[in-house]
Amino acid sequence: MRIIDVRKDPRSLLQLTERVQEQRQDVEERVRAILAAVRADGDEAVTTYTRQLDCKFIDSIGLRVSDREREAAHKSVSPEFLKALRAAKRNITRYHRGQQLHTWTVRENGRKLVQRYIPLERVGIYVPGGKAAYPSTVLMNAIPASLAGVREIVMTTPCHSDGKILPEVLVAAGECGVREIYRIGGAQAIGALAYGTESIRRVDKIAGPGNAYVAAAKRLVFGTVGIDMIAGPTEVVIVADETARPVFVAADLIAQAEHDEDAWPVLITTSQRFAETVCGEVQRQLVDAPRRAVASRSLERHGIAVVVADRDAALNLANSLAPEHLEVMVRRPREFARRVRHAGSVFVGNWSAEVLGDYVAGPNHTLPTAGTARFSSPLGVHDFMKFTNIIEFTRSGMRRVARQAEILAEAEGLFGHAASVRVRREDV
Numbered sequence: 001m002r003i004i005d006v007r008k009d010p011r012s013l014l015q016l017t018e019r020v021q022e023q024r025q026d027v028e029e030r031v032r033a034i035l036a037a038v039r040a041d042g043d044e045a046v047t048t049y050t051r052q053l054d055c056k057f058i059d060s061i062g063l064r065v066s067d068r069e070r071e072a073a074h075k076s077v078s079p080e081f082l083k084a085l086r087a088a089k090r091n092i093t094r095y096h097r098g099q100q101l102h103t104w105t106v107r108e109n110g111r112k113l114v115q116r117y118i119p120l121e122r123v124g125i126y127v128p129g130g131k132a133a134y135p136s137t138v139l140m141n142a143i144p145a146s147l148a149g150v151r152e153i154v155m156t157t158p159c160h161s162d163g164k165i166l167p168e169v170l171v172a173a174g175e176c177g178v179r180e181i182y183r184i185g186g187a188q189a190i191g192a193l194a195y196g197t198e199s200i201r202r203v204d205k206i207a208g209p210g211n212a213y214v215a216a217a218k219r220l221v222f223g224t225v226g227i228d229m230i231a232g233p234t235e236v237v238i239v240a241d242e243t244a245r246p247v248f249v250a251a252d253l254i255a256q257a258e259h260d261e262d263a264w265p266v267l268i269t270t271s272q273r274f275a276e277t278v279c280g281e282v283q284r285q286l287v288d289a290p291r292r293a294v295a296s297r298s299l300e301r302h303g304i305a306v307v308v309a310d311r312d313a314a315l316n317l318a319n320s321l322a323p324e325h326l327e328v329m330v331r332r333p334r335e336f337a338r339r340v341r342h343a344g345s346v347f348v349g350n351w352s353a354e355v356l357g358d359y360v361a362g363p364n365h366t367l368p369t370a371g372t373a374r375f376s377s378p379l380g381v382h383d384f385m386k387f388t389n390i391i392e393f394t395r396s397g398m399r400r401v402a403r404q405a406e407i408l409a410e411a412e413g414l415f416g417h418a419a420s421v422r423v424r425r426e427d428v
Contacts, residue, residue: 001253001265001267001278001279001282001299001303001304001305002303002304002305003272003275003276003279003304003305003307004304004305004306004307005272005307006306006307006308006309006313006317007307007308007309027212027213027216028216028220030187030213031187031213031216031217031220032220034049034186034187034188034191034213034217035187035190035191035194035195035217035220035221037049037191038188038191038192038195038197039191039195042192042196042197042198043063043197043198043199043200045188045191046063046184046188046189046191046192046197046200047059047063049186049187049188050063050159050183050184050185050188053185053186054158054159054160054161054183054184054185054186055159055160055161055162055163055183056161057162057163058159058163058183061163061183063182063183063184063199063200064180064181064182064183064199065165065170065181065182065183067179069165069170070170070173070174070179070181072167073165073167073168073170073171073174074167074170074171074174076167077167077168077171081168081171082171084360085135085139085168085171085172085175086175087360088136088139088359088360089139089143089175089176091360091361091362092139092140092143092362092364093143093147094362095361095362095363096143096144096147096362096364096380096381097147099144099147099380099381099382100147100148100381101117101381101382101385101387102117103115103116103117109397109400110393110394110395110396110397110398110400111391111392111393111394111397111401112390112391112392112393113389113390113391113392114389114390114391114392115387115388115389115390116387116388116389116390117385117386117387118385118386118387118388119148119149119150119151119384119385120145120148120150120204120205120226120384120385120386121150121151121152121204122150122151122152122153122154122201122202122203122204123145123150123152123153123154123203123204123205123206123207123384124153124154124155124156124193124203124205124206124207124208124225125137125138125141125142125145125153125154125155125156125178125206125207125208126155126156126157126185126189126190126193126206126207126208126209126210126214127141127155127156127157127169127208128157128158128185128208128209128210128211128214129157129158129159129160129165129166129169129185133157133165133166133168133169134169135166135168135169135171135172136172136358136359136365137208137209137365137366138155138169138172138173138176138178139172139175139176140364140365140366140379141207141208141366141379142155142172142173142176142177142178143176144364144379144380144381144383144384145207145384146176146177147381148381148382148383148384148385149384149385150384152180152203153176153177153178153180154178154180154181154182154193154200154201154203155173155178155180155181155182156181156182156183156184156185156189156192156193157169157181157182157183157184157185158183158184158185158186158189159183159184159185163183165181165183182200185210185214186210186211186213186214186217187213187214187216187217189214190206190210190214190217190218190221191217191221193206193225194206194221194224194225195221195224202225203225204225204226205225205226205227205228205383205384206218206221206225206226206227206228207227207228207366207379207383207384208228208366209231209366210231215230215231215232218230228366228379228383229366229368229372229376229379230372231366231369232369232370233259233260233262233263233264233369233370234256234259234260234263234264234324234325234369235256235263235264235265235266235323235324235325235369235370236252236253236255236256236264236265236266236323236324236325236326236327236354237266237267237268237318237321237323237325237326237327237343238252238253238266238267238268238326238327238329239268239269239314239315239318239326239327239328239329239330239336240267240268240269240274240278240327240329240330241269241270241271241274241311241329241330241331242271242273242274243329243330243331244274244329244330244350245329245350246274246277246278246281247281247285248329248350248353249267249278249281249329250278250281250282250284250285251285251353252327252353252354252355253265253267253278253282253299253303254282254285254286254289254295254299255353255354255355256298256325256354257294257295257296257298257299257303258289258291258294258295258298259294259298260294260298261294261297261298261301262298262301262302263298263302264298264302264323265298265299265302265303266302266303266304266305266306266321266323267304267305267306268306268308268314268317268318269305269306269307269308269314270307270308270309270310270311270313270314271307272307275305275306275307278305279305282299282303286299311330311336314330315336315339315340318340318342318343319340319341319342320342321342321371322342322343322368322371322372322373322374323343323344323371323373324343324344324345324367324368324369324373325343325344325345325347325354325357325367326340326343326344326345326346326347327346327347327352327353327354328340328346328347328348328349329349329350333348333349334348334349342371342373342374343373344367344368344369344373344378345357345363345365345367345378363378364378364379364380365378366378366379367379398421398424398425399425402421402422402424402425403425405417405418405421406418406421406422406425409421
């Protein structure tokens with residue numbers, strides 16, 4: 001990790017506050033070609049790309065995961081895993097129940113106004129499966145969709161070269177009631193969900209994270225279907241002072257870095273000595289890290305320890321970054337956290353490891369990245385619902401407001417609009 005002392009060089013902040021996740025043009029061009037092929041050729045294109053990129057035996061295995069495979073997966077996982085998964089599911093369900101939305105009504109002066117919430121009918125969830133597998137992502141997407149009342153939840157996830165999917169992912173799907181699962185990934189999976197094929201019916205919305213190809217595909221199909229968000233590389237910003245434990249801070253930086261080489265592990269501190277101590281601890285822990293190669297590359301490319309003047313400067317920088325994950329390990333952490341305005345999730349105090357939020361805390365771990373927490377929110381039940389306005393007037397209620405509507409319509413030069421109201425107002 002590099003140490004940047006912005007007290008001495010304020011301009012060095014630019015590389016953090018102006019970070020932009022650029023979409024390489026060659027990626028987008030490749031994705032456009034894949035999406036066009038899937039739209040034109042359906043299953044044939046999906047199978048061709050899956051054969052080239054994931055499993056050359058896909059023709060004989062088939063795209064859809066069978067009931068037998070799902071049953072075998074349940075038998076193969078350990079009791080400890082199943083117990084932990086079900087505990088996580090309970091916590092996530094309990095938290096997301098509080099997000100459920102309810103229809104509401106206003107009645108006054110001869111009018112009835114209703115905002116009716118309606119669940120989406122069919123949703124696709126994308127679960128990554130390249131460098132790692134994520135049963136937790138299944139829970140974080142399927143549970144809020146189910147609580148919203150979505151009738152059909154379909155899942156796609158890349159398979160390994162032998163056509164198999166990690167049993168833990170299939171078990172997580174089963175525990176959430178997801179039965180329609182396809183062993184496809186990448187842009188071809190997003191295209192299949194968005195446009196539909198002979199064997200995969202199109203969905204109304206696509207949720208779930210993925211690599212640059214998945215992100216580009218989601219961006220390009222938006223409008224044909226809804227999407228949850230465009231997720232960039234994962235990131236953590238840890239604000240820590242000398243009351244924090246360097247061993248905890250280092251472990252959390254490595255935990256984020258091991259996701260992939262593009263992850264952003266960032267420390268903000270008011271102490272140069274603390275920054276140096278944490279950097280040393282990171283090197284010590286990396287020696288025995290199972291995913292050392294990935295984490296080391298991430299730390300080398302994006303790992304930064306920023307030394308700032310004081311607590312307020314740390315807060316201002318954290319809010320400017322608007323990170324996906326923000327850990328607060330300072331004296332009086334709750335006071336600091338209350339002043340945070342922009343972050344996907346905030347983890348308060350030495351014992352609130354970001355990893356707990358990934359799995360068992362309860363709030364959703366699908367969060368806005370790359371500074372988009374300034375204007376967007378974590379995934380939730382609301383993402384799988386829409387609402388419809390219902391407007392009903394009595395005759396007397398219409399007459400109370402009709403002249404106002406006429407005046408406004410005429411001011412806009414829409415005289416047919418005005419006439420539509422006038423013919424009712426003058427009706428005897």
